[in-house]
Amino acid sequence: MRTYKIALVGTGGIAAIHVANVAQAGSRAEIVAACDVDAARLDSFSDEHGIAGRYQNLTQLLAEGKPDIVHLCTPPMMHIDQAIECLEAGVHVLSEKPPALSLADFDRLENAQAVGGAQFSCVFQHRFGDASAAALSLIGGQVFGRPLVARCDTLWYRPDAYFDLPWRGTWSAEGGGPTMGHGIHQFDLLLHLLGPWQEVTAIASRQARATSTEDLSAALVKFDNGAVATVINSLLSPRETSDIRIDCEFATVELSHLYGYSTDNWTITPAPGHEEAVAAVWEEHSLARGSGHLAQFIAMYDALDAGRPLPAGAESARQTLEFAAAMYASAFTGASVRRGEIVPGHAFYAGMDGEGLGTRVLDETALTLALPA
Missing domain, CATH: 3.30.360.10 (Dihydrodipicolinate Reductase; domain 2)
Structure with a gap:
């Protein structure tokens, strides 16, 4: 079993949970770097957890820190672009949920994995x-x-x-x-x-x-x-x-x-x-x-050791994201949605609000609820 070099991107509350769980994995992994655009927060977090490598730029982290796995602990809207950059650089990605804000964005991962030969996994710790x-x-x-x-x-x-x-x-x-x-x-x-x-x-x-x-x-x-x-x-x-x-x-x-x-x-x-x-x-x-992050981390290390696909990988994460998209599509159109129906060109493929339909429906609902009886 090898020791995997981990880098954390984002140093907010969820990153501290990642640090604690990596520590429990013992010799299976070590955190070698952290990245955050806020220099003061980055230094405070890294000092607290004894992290030597400190970067305010993901590109620099990938080039100089050379991690095996990047843990994305950033806000949701940043996940997909950061994941793609890591994958294209040949670095495995473990992303907090949601993996992307739309199916259209998520489907960009397929090419990124092929380019870099690395794998994507989403934090779905309850499976483990x-x-x-x-x-x-x-x-x-x-x-x-x-x-x-x-x-x-x-x-x-x-x-x-x-x-x-x-x-x-x-x-x-x-x-x-x-x-x-x-x-x-x-x-x-x-x-x-x-x-x-x-x-x-x-x-x-x-x-x-x-x-x-x-x-x-x-x-x-x-x-x-x-x-x-x-x-x-x-x-x-x-x-x-x-x-x-x-x-x-x-x-x-x-x-x-x-x-x-x-x-x-x-x-x-x-x-x-x-x-x-x-x-x-x-x-x-x-x-x-x-359940917990540690259980998923260990499963990830075991898969990498054995040369197997990462658990909670891109294919299964997409099925979960598609289910969320189907809930929104059904809720905002009033029609049932079947698996495989939301494809390029579908209103809910590019965003969960269905090209603004969801916002309009919710605004109308809120207005109705606010009206006096």
Whole structure:
């Protein structure tokens, strides 16, 4: 096993989480450089974490720091261009979510990966806990049976003050509201567990927050395997929870947590008459490690050591981004959207607001809600 040289781009709050988790990986990785346009913030962060290489320019970092992997911890609107520059320079990329603000931007990655021979991966850490791996192997199998019904809820609370940062709650900087920036972790895990989605029917609204985007979305989803799920993404929920429930023929799989889970956050309930078989196959799996950045980092290092594609790579990240685009397209057009429908020329291919349609619809909704009874 080699030791991978890591560079962090962006030194805000999420970067500190990356530093802590890289440290827990021991000899598998070391942080050799950090990059930020704010010199004072860069120096403060680097001093705190003992990082020697300091750059205010990504191009200079790539040329002089020569990292193996760049972790993108910058605001969402910067992810795609920074990822492309790194990939074309032959440096692997691990990007915080969302990977891009549109499918059109995301599809630029394919050429960048080919040019530099490097790989892209997105931080979808909920895929990587032991219980998630166990559930993935059992859902649809003989003992648990076919998945039939599911729900996926990201019910979070963000007060008005959260949006004081000027780029938050905007289409141009975040690409959307809780669908893109918050619920994406949960429904990415749902898609990971249930496989390809087939059709989405959705609504989105601006209920209470002074944003350009939605603060609530909800969808009814049909999957290729026949399962039907509801998905809700909210920033309006004082009792915050993140929940997934999947009812299979012979067992219910439930996950209830907030921003990350341990094994204790999972519950497996067998159907009557299937208690012994369900318990036995669940207990066969190692269930020690919860979700988190460390679990994904280790999986990434293992893949690179073995010469395998990176987990949560470009192809699967695109499927999750396409699902978000389909939610917006359905919500703002009033029509169901099928997987594969949003292609070049489609109004929602170039942006989640559908060439401004989403903004107009939300403005009309907000006006309606504000009118006196």
